[in-house]
Amino acid sequence: MNKNFLLTLSCAIALSSVTAASANPDKAAAPAVAPAAAKAAQPVLAGKVIETMDSGGYTYVYIQKKDGEKVWVATAATPVKVGSQISFKGGAEMFNFESKSLKRKFDKIIFADAAVSDAPATASATYKGKSASGGSKAATAAKDTKISVAKATGANAYTVQEIFANSAKLNKKKVVVKGKVVKMSAGIMGRNWIHIQDGTGSQAKKNHNLVCTSKETAEIGDIVTVSGILAKDKDFGGGYKYTAIVEESTIKK
Numbered sequence: 554m555n556k557n558f559l560l561t562l563s564c565a566i567a568l569s570s571v572t573a574a575s576a577n578p579d580k581a582a583a584p585a586v587a588p589a590a591a592k593a594a595q596p597v598l599a600g601k602v603i604e605t606m607d608s609g610g611y612t613y614v615y616i617q618k619k620d621g622e623k624v625w626v627a628t629a630a631t632p633v634k635v636g637s638q639i640s641f642k643g644g645a646e647m648f649n650f651e652s653k654s655l656k657r658k659f660d661k662i663i664f665a666d667a668a669v670s671d672a673p674a675t676a677s678a679t680y681k682g683k684s685a686s687g688g689s690k691a692a693t694a695a696k697d698t699k700i701s702v703a704k705a706t707g708a709n710a711y712t713v714q715e716i717f718a719n720s721a722k723l724n725k726k727k728v729v730v731k732g733k734v735v736k737m738s739a740g741i742m743g744r745n746w747i748h749i750q751d752g753t754g755s756q757a758k759k760n761h762n763l764v765c766t767s768k769e770t771a772e773i774g775d776i777v778t779v780s781g782i783l784a785k786d787k788d789f790g791g792g793y794k795y796t797a798i799v800e801e802s803t804i805k806k
Contacts, residue, residue: 598618602637603615603617605633605635608652608655609654611627612628612631626665628641645664646662647662648661694762705730708729709728709780713753714754716763716783723785724785725782730765731776731777731778732750746766747777747802748763748764763798763799765779777805778804779802781803
């Protein structure tokens with residue numbers, strides 16, 4: 554009697570878990586990072602590029618493997634040519650993933666750590682024999698020397714350069730910074746990535762461009778005041794590591 558009851562209860566719990574996952578496909582919107590052991594066990598994913606598109610800081614690649622199977626792979630922004638051979642390192646498989654920037658849902662897609670061309674002659678020479686993962690370096694906008702934005706006023710106000718210089722003591726604390734939007738990538742990992750500059754800092758020291766993540770949006774060229782929580786040495790994986798980033802931001806124009 555007790556055994557039958559436990560068996561029935563286990564089945565009910567398993568069924569409810571599957572139903573909940575199916576009813577909430579938005580939970581798949583943020584790519585999960587596979588455990589290191591699982592990544593190590595995965596075979597290298599390789600094939601011929603039959604379709605590619607860029608959106609929201611990602612490159613989506615549709616490849617056909619040697620066995621004929623076709624699969625979508627997403628990785629950090631990478632130069633890819635249709636007809637070239639490409640391989641990917643590691644990654645996490647996602648089901649019912651919806652890309653808001655593309656306005657498209659994928660039944661199955663693999664988020665790969667990095668892409669490496671198997672045919673250097675048909676790929677960009679810049680990436681020949683190297684990891685083509687864009688990472689935070691590729692995502693950082695070059696300094697606009699024409700920008701000069703006055704420092705925000707009030708409590709917790711800092712310039713972009715001051716935030717980088719004081720990131721250790723400001724870690725996990727509220728900051729307010731004013732700047733010009735120079736780049737915006739929407740719908741990545743359930744948030745928008747807004748790059749601002751105020752004219753302080755230098756490109757050589759990499760303390761001129763501040764990335765802020767938010768549910769809110771802004772247009773390139775907008776002068777905005779950002780309020781959020783500073784995070785020091787934030788690593789999102791896939792080469793996206795920031796010495797300073799403002800999270801949970803509110804945007805005031």
